[in-house]
Amino acid sequence: MAKMKEYQIFRCPHCQCEYYNKDAVKGKSVGDPMLTCPECGKKSYRSSILEPALISEGRYFDIKFSSVYGNMRIVVILILAVFLFAVLVKRDAYLSIYLVCAGIIVYAIYGLIRAIHMYIFLKSDEYDNDISRSLSRLEDEDYAQMIIHSQKMDRTSVYYYQLHNRK
Numbered sequence: 001m002a003k004m005k006e007y008q009i010f011r012c013p014h015c016q017c018e019y020y021n022k023d024a025v026k027g028k029s030v031g032d033p034m035l036t037c038p039e040c041g042k043k044s045y046r047s048s049i050l051e052p053a054l055i056s057e058g059r060y061f062d063i064k065f066s067s068v069y070g071n072m073r074i075v076v077i078l079i080l081a082v083f084l085f086a087v088l089v090k091r092d093a094y095l096s097i098y099l100v101c102a103g104i105i106v107y108a109i110y111g112l113i114r115a116i117h118m119y120i121f122l123k124s125d126e127y128d129n130d131i132s133r134s135l136s137r138l139e140d141e142d143y144a145q146m147i148i149h150s151q152k153m154d155r156t157s158v159y160y161y162q163l164h165n166r167k
Contacts, residue, residue, distance in 0.1 A: 012037035013044050028063050030055070030130065032137060033147060051147050053134035056156040060127075061118045069114055076110050079103065131158055 011018050017039040033049040036042070052060055062069075083099040121127055138144040138159055153160050 010035060010044075010046065012040060012042070014042045015040040028066075030060055030063050032133075033151070034137075034143075045146070045150060047150060050151060051134050051138070052130045053138055053159040054148065054151055054153045054157050056154040057122050058118070058156075059154065060130075061121060064121075065117070072110055072114075076107055079106050135159065135162070 009018055015037060017037065019038050028048055028050060030050050030052045033046050033051055034043045035046055035049075037044065050063065055063075080103045083103045087095065087099055135158065138147070144159075
């Protein structure tokens with residue numbers, strides 16, 4: 001049975017209607033934090049949606065792919081738990097050394113896959129487009145001040161870098 005995405009239900013602070021946002025899933029997500037109500041057309045801020053240009057590349061990647069790498073992390077932990085169980089049950093020194101080495105190799109492969117995916121994704125057009133749309137939204141100074149005040153800004157973010165290189 002396939003798992004359905006759990007979209008967030010939002011309540012408009014202006015007209016009190018409830019609506020789904022197909023772009024925002026449960027938990028943190030990245031994108032435009034200002035949502036437009038389908039009933040009244042007014043915009044409202046959502047703290048669960050982070051502005052991409054205000055967060056670091058690593059944090060952006062972690063939020064964007066949290067479900068994929070969260071599931072992989074669970075698999076790695078389960079494999080290591082099986083290794084540990086085998087070591088405790090068998091009490092064989094050679095077996096324990098092999099299982100610990102295998103666990104280290106599995107964890108290293110997981111880290112390598114994640115690092116390669118992060119490197120490739122951060123060089124992709126999708127990431128560049130998200131950042132450029134975010135930067136264009138942040139050109140409005142009132143919007144930028146409101147979002148930075150609400151969300152804060154990472155010191156390793158693209159927008160922080162641009163602000164400090166203009167001076």
